[in-house]
């Protein structure tokens with residue numbers, strides 16, 4: 001089998017994004033895929049693999065139509081497929097991305113379409129009503145140690161972020177205003193992004209006035225659930241310059257699983273981002289100081305803090321003052337979440353971080369462009385499982 | 395991720411029970427012990443590490459000779475949170491409630507999630523905790539943790 005040493009991202013695209021779009025998962029997926037193919041100047045015949053992750057975060061409303069990679073390939077006119085995958089459980093979008101990159105490097109495919117599709121889950125009102133109608137719920141295995149206490153029930157997961165956030169505060173003196181500084185910075189970046197959903201600048205006081213969901217996690221620490229699909233096309237190095245836009249190269253990547261799938265009891269500083277980051281830096285000659293922009297998962301604020309520390313942009317425990325001093329703001333030492341993050345562009349479950357990295361390294365970001373960005377890193381998920389990718393401009 | 399609306403105005407729903415632990419061959423001993431007012435964790439009889447959550451093999455030495463052993467029920471608070479928005483009908487009238495994680499005195503790194511019986515201002519990561527058994531519903535008793543040296547409420 002022919003190995004491909006280098007892999008590049010050559011096309012990116014989004015579907016319509018928003019709440020209650022009325023669009024099915026299939027419609028969202030097709031929109032994102034056709035947008036990515038148009039971005040690359042590709043036709044389905046140029047693609048020979050599909051990797052995707054479909055789903056809802058939280059309990060699925062009934063009637064959602066499952067999108068699987070075989071069916072999506074066939075529907076788009078990519079048939080036969082040389083390779084297909086739907087990693088599950090997966091640390092969100094980085095799962096299909098890393099499987100696609102690995103499959104190309106291994107020679108199973110030369111060009112893989114990766115997709116993350118999310119239909120927003122039911123509202124908390126609906127979830128609670130449905131749970132009441134279902135009656136008593138029996139939980140077994142590991143979840144029996146948490147669900148009876150009200151950990152992560154009904155898709156209410158902010159407690160998984162509140163635990164490390166609280167520990168970060170108690171161990172390192174991190175303040176709520178420092179969490180707020182991150183939220184304010186991201187919103188500033190979103191104000192420069194025409195595609196962001198939330199663009200109105202806010203202040204730390206606005207942040208401190210927003211309600212708690214699971215203390216110390218506030219509403220504004222949580223990413224914003226939407227209907228969306230996102231697609232990125234990766235291709236082998238020898239084809240990378242055949243398309244409409246300059247390639248963005250995968251310099252190094254790492255995938256990590258630590259302990260088991262429990263976000264509650266894992267060690268904050270021995271979690272998968274720290275393992276993945278260490279492996280990432282082992283796989284490249286580039287160093288943290290070479291990175292021009294970072295796109296770090298912000299499902300909750302503390303997750304971005306953990307990635308800043310794990311990747312070595314600041315020291316362990318110092319993300320709070322680091323962010324508060326403006327280092328992650330455009331113009332700072334490591335502009336972070338330059339599209340505004342999932343809190344402001346909507347939860348694309350990590351795919352936006354890849355797409356923003358590609359766009360920054362192509363120099364397409366207009367008012368929010370990091371000048372002469374040559375190296376970008378993006379990271380997805382946290383705690384027991386995650387992945388991280390380092391990319392370079394052509 | 396947070397659901398799209400808060401729960402104000404949600405119809406009063408009746409839920410008499412939170413999710414309840416079901417039967418499971420590997421985990422049964424834990425819940426049987428809890429019913430008797432005891433905390434037991436699976437312990438490797440070869441290298442003496444606790445294996446929690448329970449698994450059929452010791453990841454430290456590979457032994458499959460694992461036996462439930464009582465623990466003191468004392469430990470330290472690893473972290474905690476005050477939940478302000480419920481996600482399940484049982485907790486609608488329970489908010490705000492405190493959940494957290496206790497690291498057991500017997501072995502660093504072995505952590506038990508649970509409910510915390512305390513006022514928020516009594517808590518700080520690292521303080522000593524002890525177990526108490528709390529009847530949550532007429533048919534469900536669960537181990538909770540509280541700061542040591544306090545009387546039962």
Ligand SMILES: [Zn+2]
Nearest residue numbers: 438441452455
């Ligand atoms: Zn052992």
